[in-house]
Amino acid sequence: MIYVKDIMNKDVVYLEVPGNRNEFFKKFMEKKVSGFPVVKKGTKQIIGIITREDILKKGDEEQIALIMNKNVITITPETPLDDCIKIMKEKGYRRIPVVVDKELVGIITIGDIVHKLLVKSTSNLKVKDLMSPIGLVCWDNTPLNIVGKIMIMTKSHVALSINRNEQINGILSLTDLIKYSEIRIEEKKTVLKAGSEGQEWDWETTSFLLITKGKITLPEIPLYQAISTPCITILENASVSECAIKMKKYDVDQLVVVNAKNEIQGIIFDRDLLKSL
Numbered sequence: 001m002i003y004v005k006d007i008m009n010k011d012v013v014y015l016e017v018p019g020n021r022n023e024f025f026k027k028f029m030e031k032k033v034s035g036f037p038v039v040k041k042g043t044k045q046i047i048g049i050i051t052r053e054d055i056l057k058k059g060d061e062e063q064i065a066l067i068m069n070k071n072v073i074t075i076t077p078e079t080p081l082d083d084c085i086k087i088m089k090e091k092g093y094r095r096i097p098v099v100v101d102k103e104l105v106g107i108i109t110i111g112d113i114v115h116k117l118l119v120k121s122t123s124n125l126k127v128k129d130l131m132s133p134i135g136l137v138c139w140d141n142t143p144l145n146i147v148g149k150i151m152i153m154t155k156s157h158v159a160l161s162i163n164r165n166e167q168i169n170g171i172l173s174l175t176d177l178i179k180y181s182e183i184r185i186e187e188k189k190t191v192l193k194a195g196s197e198g199q200e201w202d203w204e205t206t207s208f209l210l211i212t213k214g215k216i217t218l219p220e221i222p223l224y225q226a227i228s229t230p231c232i233t234i235l236e237n238a239s240v241s242e243c244a245i246k247m248k249k250y251d252v253d254q255l256v257v258v259n260a261k262n263e264i265q266g267i268i269f270d271r272d273l274l275k276s277l
Helices: 021-031 052-057 081-091 110-116 142-152 175-180 239-249 270-276
Strands: 015-017 035-040 047-051 094-098 103-109 136-139 158-162 169-174 182-194 205-217 231-237 254-258 264-269
Touching: 015 021, 015 047, 021 052, 021 175, 035 103, 047 094, 052 142, 052 175, 081 094, 081 110, 081 270, 103 110, 103 270, 110 239, 110 270, 136 142, 136 175, 142 158, 142 175, 169 254, 231 239, 239 254, 239 270, 264 270
Parallel strands: 015 035, 136 158, 231 254
Antiparallel strands: 035 047, 094 103, 158 169, 182 205, 254 264
């Protein structure tokens, strides 16, 4: 039997509370990781988890404690891998923190399972048996901020870009959105009035409270300037192991599925490969 300890990453990258989202962006750019466990400062006690989706959905929040998901499911190194995969399938989680005595000792992700286990898969299933239908497709001149809003509203992890010639010319992921995110400072003025209850000629004093807040925004550049090109593809009749090997080689969590004529048939995510287990 395979256990979580056989697959998990012991060199886990985490964030601390109190802390702000700038620390997320810094770690995101340094480690190329899309989500982090959150611990209480000065300890390894896990209190939440924060992902790229959380950052984009709560673009007007700055504190990690207000952005993170506090309902964290954890497992231990001795948890059977089958149980871990079951949780990932049922809950839709990409990562699960690993703890011992409530302290963070590692993390296991779908990527770990794909890169370390499924590259050796002997499953008879083909990519076409596991792939997802094509979801969001946007004209490549659509402003990036609009595409980002649509992706968040539709809970889409990727958007394919199509040009005037009706050809798919690239792909945009949530990771790409984070890379292009900007912090725009907004100021809000609140009026505070303190009037006297005395005679009519009493002066009414007015003061202003200026609240400054940074909000995550996306630039209004056309989609084609932000897409990854060309799309990395996989044949629909490829095996699970061939798909996993290609995902590991290019360090991506999705591939565009094509037939022998190079016509797009669907898209396969690393989470789809879990269905083969």
